[in-house]
Amino acid sequence: MTQHTSTDGTEGATRPTDDQALAERVNNRSERPSSEAFKAFMTSGWAPRPDLSGDPLPVAEFTAARRSTLSASFAGTRLVVPAGGLKVRSNDCDYRFRPHSAFAHLTGFGTDQEPDAVLVLHPVEEGSGDGGGNHHAVLYVRPLAPRDTTEFYADARYGEFWVGARPTLDDVSEATGIEARHIDELRDALAKDVGEGGVRLLVVEGADEEIEALVEAIRAEAGAASSETEETSGDDVLSEAVSELRLVKDDYEIGQMRLAVDTTLDGFAEIVRNLRRATEHRRGERVIETTFDAHARLEGNAVGYETIAAAGAHATTLHYTTNDGAVREGELVLVDAGVEVDSLYTADVTRTLPVDGEYSDVQRRIYQAVLDAADASFAVARPGAKFRDLHDAAMKVLAARLEEWGLLPVSAEESLTPEGQQHRRWMVHGTSHHLGIDVHDCAQARRDMYMDGILEPGMVFTIEPGLYFKADDLTVPEEYRGIGIRIEDDVLVTEDGNENLSAALPRTPEALEEWMRSVRG
DSSP: OOOOOOTTSEEESOOOOTTSOGGGGGGGGOEEEOOHHHHHHHTSSOOOOOOOOOSOOTTHHHHHHHHHHHHHTOTTEEEEEEOOOOOEEETTEEOOOOOOHHHHHHHOOOTTOOTTOEEEEEEOSTTOSGGGSSEEEEEEEOOOOOTTSTHHHHOTTTOHHHHOOOOOHHHHHHHHSSEEEEGGGHHHHHHTTBSTTSBEEEEOTTSOHHHHHHHHHHHHHTTOOTTSHHHHHHHHHHHHHHHHTTSSOOHHHHHHHHHHHHHHHHHHHHHHHTHHHHHTSTTHHHHHHHHHHHHHHHHSSEESSOOEEEEGGGGGSTTOOOOOSOOOTTSEEEEEEOEEOTTSOBOOEEEEEETTSSOOHHHHHHHHHHHHHHHHHHHHOSTTSBHHHHHHHHHHHHHHHHHHTTOOSSOHHHHTSTTOOGGGGGOOSOSOOBOSSSTTTTTTSOTTTTTTOBOOTTOEEEEOOEEEEOTTOTTSOGGGTTEEEEOBEEEEEETTEEEETTTTSOOSHHHHHHHHHHHHO
16 A cells, blocks of 8 residues: 655545555545644643543442352363454444443443453462452453544544543443453463463453454464364353353343333333324334334433334234334234343333224234233243243143134144144244343353253243234135234243233233323323
8 A cells, every 4th residue: 555645744544546455445535634743733732631430330249240150160261251343334434332242241331332342351379369269350451542642633443532532441440340451461461371381261252353363373372272172162161151141130130121121111102102103104114113213222222123113914024124114004013122221231022002002803812812822921930940931831822722713734732742833833933032131142051051941030031922924824814814913021030930020011902002092192
């Protein structure tokens, strides 16, 4: 790449020339001065920065306990948990940053914090680490640069002039309760005593490709390359461990889940207030989507996942997010939405609403079947039950109802056998998934900890049965075709049963109709 300076003393990142690398051309849109006079003037005359330090994060004592739990299973092993880097949306524009869930869970950093940071749990003599554990935690971050550096005004990714002031190392330590060091020290810190020194090096997979490559290079240099089965499975074990660590929520997490759910329910009320506007717009589904998404952004961080606003037959497409169809009187609209709060915990709630405020007889019949299936799942959601019991209970109800309606080609009993499953034609998804800092939380957990796991107090998950009759399904009566109904609630396992965190949003058809009337006024 050839650097060019213009006659007025400015430079872009470069001026385009025939030999300029393609990847560098995104910088051709702007130029900045490079004269010494500009640099001297740009880096002087600033008032002192405001103090960014503050009280420790309210989650700090909980993150310390989480790290201690993780530490107990990995004595003698250096654990690397990256936040991840900024992701390009297009050319030189990045998406808003969201740290990897394991990093957020173990540090307490949430929305927009801290791209490229890496949490490392360094092994120490057993019992001599943080909180009497086996590790000492260090956060490697890129701290705020002084204003007499070019980074201050010239670095569009990290510079204060572009993205605002970053925390100092002391700010990070004070907020998180974790020692903070400069990211430039990371490589040497990771390599210390790896291989012959007896330290094993593991990294959480899928968070940051560059950090994974760095760990791989250090292993190779130390003669402990990840091609060895032991090292490869070790990364898997760490990724499993940080996922399983979230299966049972602590008090802070449960509080955040309550906040996320309550904020989400307020968003559903906003949707109902805007249903008439949705029926008047050619893309009424998008009126619903943007109503909820605006609420999520105003009251939280964002949505926890892409909002589903599926009207009419679109409700039979399980992950429908196009949301550009019309919303018509007499039809239903299936809304599956959740607010992600600033700590990154998200709700996940679904209601299937009658656009004109009242269910037809057929809609009510199908809705009641789904509600009965959900209630059956609630009845078994208690300590000691298996997670898979939630699904089995719901399927028994739906199979029986489908048999009663004459839709099954076999008996409900036969359909429920592993060799049958004909009832699943109209509900191909599962009834439940864990919920928390990810909408599908704990996804890397082992099967015996998840699907075959035993329910414990503090677990949070969804219960979400549904029935979906495609518009072109010739196996069902015409009056059923094009109707899709799902009811989804967020559930906390308690010492003696469960609590429906989203119970404030009515579930029965009669209560929903009354609620919609009261909200509309």
